[in-house]
Every structure is written in C-alpha cells, then in structure tokens.
Amino acid sequence: MKKAVLSLSGGMDSTSLLIHLLANDYEVKVYSFDYGQKHRVELERAWRNIQYLRSQGFLIAYQVIDLKSVFNESKSALTSTTKVPEGHYAEENMKATVVENRNAIFASIIFSKALSWANETKKDVKICLAIHSGDHAIYPDCRPEFRDALNHAFKIGNWNSERVDFYLPYIEGNKKSILEDCSDCCVRLDLDFSLIMRDTNTCYNPDEQGRSCGKCGSCVERVEAFIHAGLQDPITYQEPWKVIKDNVISVLNKKN
Secondary structure, X not given: OEEEEEEOOOOHHHHHXXXXXXXOOXXXXXXXXXXXXXXXXXXXXXXXXXXXXXHOOOOOEEEEEEXXXXXXXXXXXXXXXXXXXXXXXXXXXXXXXXXXXXXXXXXXXXXXXXXXXXXXXXXXXXXXXOOOOOOOOOOHHHOHHHHHHHHHHHHXXXXXXXXXXXXXXXXXXXXXXXXXXXXXXXXXXXXXXXXXXXXXXXXXXXXXXXXXXXXXXXXXXXXXXXHHOOOOOOOOEOOOHHHHHHHHHHHHHHHO
16 A cells, blocks of 8 residues: 555644545554644544544554644744634734744654654655645745745755655645545545544634634635535534624625
C-alpha cells in the first residue's frame, strides 16, 4: 500500500482528506495536536471518527501530540481569553485567530514522522495536507510560498528526504468540492457520511456542550459549503439550522 502521514485537526477538511486517503489505498498514520486550543472538542471528535473507522476494519495508527507548553504565551483568540471574532474571514478582525508559527511547528513534526517512517520501511511517504484554494491570506503560514520554503528547508536539512513529498489533492478545490469528494469516497468505502461529518468540529467558539456557534469565520465557511452542496450540516449548532443558514447568507451578502 501507499503510505501517508496526515495532520488531523478534527475539522471538516482534514477528516475528508483522511477518508480520501483510505479510499485511494493509502496506509495512514494520523497525528493530532493539542496546542491549548479553546475548541479542543475537535480532538474528541477526531478520536470518535478514528474509532468509527477502526470499527469498519481500517487499521489507522493515531496519536495526539501535546504542544500546550509551546503555545502557552500566545494571545491568539484560539488559545487565550481574547474573544473569538465573528464574521467572514475577509474581515480584518479575523487576524485575532492567528497562532504564531503554528503551522511551521506542525509541519516540522509531521515531516519528522514521515521521514522516520520512510527510513524504517525504505518506502516513499506522502505528507498529506487539506490545503485548498480558499486558504486565507490572513494566515501567513498557509501561503504557498511559505509552504514551499519550509519544504526546501526540510529537504536540504535531512538525509533521504527525497523519500518524502507532499500530496495535496484539494489544492485546486474549495470546501464544497471537499465535501463532495468526502461523500463520494464514503460511498466507495460503504461509510456513513453524515456520521463522519457529525463527528467533526470546525467552530472556533463552541459552547460547553460542544455546539458550534455558527458565527465565527470558520463556521461561516463551513455552513456556506453545506449550502452550496445542497446539504444540511449534521453537527449541532447553538441555534436551529435554518437560523444558522439565514445568518450566514446575510453575512455573505454583506461581503459581496
């Protein structure tokens, strides 16, 4: 089997990518990061999906890596008492959700895991990221030039690094096409798409019950994707789906 290492946040995109990899005959090692995020319900949802997939016969290696001490001085709205902003990612206030150098640290760990596996097995290993065309300029560590610079540094800083490369199947797509791909792959694998999506978290500001707010930038994009795909989101929001849907349409209309 082909080999892949995946960073799984527990959100819609990376969960869809996990299903995509299984449908395309990859053996997958999965890593999640506990970095002190206020929305750590995403880790609980990720674990539920790992358990579900294992119950369906998929042998998936999974580990949660504790990075809380690395980011304990960050004042990001995702890791501190700073309020999570509402609205669309196009708005300036969304910069409050940036966590300093987070993706560089994640990427370095994932590359190390992939290269160790490649050296152990003498096989090529793919690093899989759910990067898509909608990734935002407000996150400097999501920009292609940053990713390419990191990859170059990893390549020249390690022996046998030619065994590790990126696999980015969603790079030209968007959240709607990611949903559609996940749905198609679930059909191929005889998996329950709604159950898998229900056990994801995209929200940056869930309540104590784990219900999504429907108002932060991340929620707005998720709801928009479900609207465009003609689907109802199976996760639980703090308000009824129709209210959430109408609110997001209003936000999108203001943006346009």
